[in-house]
Amino acid sequence: MIGFPFYVENMEEVAESYELITSEILAKRVADAEDPEEAAMAVMTGSRRRAWDYLLGLHLQYSAGVSLPVLREFFPMLLSSWEEYAKYNKAFDQTARAGGRKVPHLDLYDKDYWRAVRLTSFAICLGHASMLPRVAALWDYENDGMDGLLERLVAPCAPDRGTPPDECTRHLPYFKTLKLFGAEPGQRPALMSNYLDEWYKASRREPYYDSHTKGRLHNYLGYWSFEAAAIAVELDIDDSSFRDKPFYPAELADFGRGFKTGSGVGARDADRLSLRCEAGQACPKAGYWMTPAKAGSRKYFQQGEIMPDVSSDYGSTIWQWDSDQSDPKL
Numbered sequence: 132m133i134g135f136p137f138y139v140e141n142m143e144e145v146a147e148s149y150e151l152i153t154s155e156i157l158a159k160r161v162a163d164a165e166d167p168e169e170a171a172m173a174v175m176t177g178s179r180r181r182a183w184d185y186l187l188g189l190h191l192q193y194s195a196g197v198s199l200p201v202l203r204e205f206f207p208m209l210l211s212s213w214e215e216y217a218k219y220n221k222a223f224d225q226t227a228r229a230g231g232r233k234v235p236h237l238d239l240y241d242k243d244y245w246r247a248v249r250l251t252s253f254a255i256c257l258g259h260a261s262m263l264p265r266v267a268a269l270w271d272y273e274n275d276g277m278d279g280l281l282e283r284l285v286a287p288c289a290p291d292r293g294t295p296p297d298e299c300t301r302h303l304p305y306f307k308t309l310k311l312f313g314a315e316p317g318q319r320p321a322l323m324s325n326y327l328d329e330w331y332k333a334s335r336r337e338p339y340y341d342s343h344t345k346g347r348l349h350n351y352l353g354y355w356s357f358e359a360a361a362i363a364v365e366l367d368i369d370d371s372s373f374r375d376k377p378f379y380p381a382e383l384a385d386f387g388r389g390f391k392t393g394s395g396v397g398a399r400d401a402d403r404l405s406l407r408c409e410a411g412q413a414c415p416k417a418g419y420w421m422t423p424a425k426a427g428s429r430k431y432f433q434q435g436e437i438m439p440d441v442s443s444d445y446g447s448t449i450w451q452w453d454s455d456q457s458d459p460k461l
Contacts, residue, residue: 132192133353138427141352145188152181156216170224175223185209186246187352189253194353199386203257204451210262213250221272235273236296239281242338244301252357253283255364255388258379263288280305283312284361294418300364311362319366323359324373330356331378364391410440410448419453429453430443 157174164170193204217236224233237243250266253259254384255398263285270281282295299306307329311322331354332339342351363370364387374381386456408415414432421429425441432438432450441448 133191133351137351138191138227141191145184145237145303146190148181148184152177153263157215157219168228168317171219171223172349173224175219177217177218178212179387181413182209182212182216183246185212185343186249190249190352190355193380193383194355199257199382202253203259203386206253206257206259207262208407210250210259210265214265217272217364218268233273235270235304237270237274239274239276240277241301244278245307245337245339247278247281248305248358251281251363254360255284256357256383258387258390260288262391267292268289274300274308276300279309280358283309284358304330305358306432307333307361311366311368313428316368320370323363323368324376327356327373327376327379331360349460355380355383360387364388366392370410408438408450410438410450411436412451414438414450416452418456420450422448422450422451429459 157178160174161167161170185205186209189202190204194325220234220236221236223229235243239247247266249271250269251263252264254262266279267285269291270278276404276435277293277296278300279296282292282298286292286295293330297309301307304326307326310318311326314322331340337351339350340352343354354377357380358384359378360380362368363384367388370379370381372385373379374384385396408420414420414434417432417434419429419431420438428441438450439448
């Protein structure tokens with residue numbers, strides 16, 4: 132169980148990244164720099180911190196029980212933060228300060244692999260499979276080879292990437308998933324059940340292992356085999372025999388399956404849930420909107436109306452489509 136103090140501590144870091152590391156601030160830091168190379172290093176480091184924090188926040192919010200439609204709405208912002216980091220990482224790699232060394236955005240041969248797995252799994256299970264080519268582009272930079280699991284997961288939406296290898300760049304526990312893809316459909320539930328039984332012990336070299344123990348609680352985000360849910364969705368595996376096992380995020384798999392099959396709340400509300408609009412931009416759809424920058428901000432806007440900026444300490448004003456479109460006067 133995640134203790135409330137540690138939840139607050141982690142989420143405060145996420146909120147700080149949201150407030151202090153905006154696209155505008157990063158661009159201004161580069162534009163105003165007296166030392167361009169020092170600025171390149173600073174914005175690369177800052178944008179990487181934000182990308183890490185946003186992914187941490189999504190994982191932690193899932194563990195805390197935040198509604199899946201809300202998490203779905205956040206995913207495009209999370210992916211954009213990684214793409215902005217990728218842009219600044221490439222720019223820094225061209226400077227003399229980099230010393231000719233180019234660092235992957237997601238090092239598939241190191242602990243970044245877990246970040247790549249979560250980004251890929253969240254894209255699938257939160258109804259954003261169309262964004263998988265963008266996720267894959269992140270790990271394409273400066274990695275020496277392909278990964279068997281990740282390439283199989285993105286293949287349905289990125290069919291021109293070639294044949295996935297029969298090995299994983301990060302061996303345990305992930306390589307054990309590869310047999311699922313080649314197995315007969317009727318064999319897959321038993322194979323997945325066995326994978327989940329062995330998942331935690333096989334993860335002993337991963338950064339999340341034993342993070343619940345004393346002295347590491349600030350690193351504990353909740354133990355979940357997100358890749359198991361993504362595979363279950365991709366291969367349409369009947370999870371009735373293993374959905375109650377520890378570490379299997381069954382609700383996340385259910386949510387993703389709704390998008391894949393074109394049924395359920397997730398599929399019906401896909402367009403609605405992705406609506407967001409920055410202050411100063413034209414309202415994309417008439418209806419009730421709200422912003423986390425101000426309590427009680429819910430307001431009706433006409434399509435084309437310019438969304439207002441809200442003065443607060445929250446940071447950039449982002450207006451979000453309210454899932455409740457009822458008129459408060461009725």
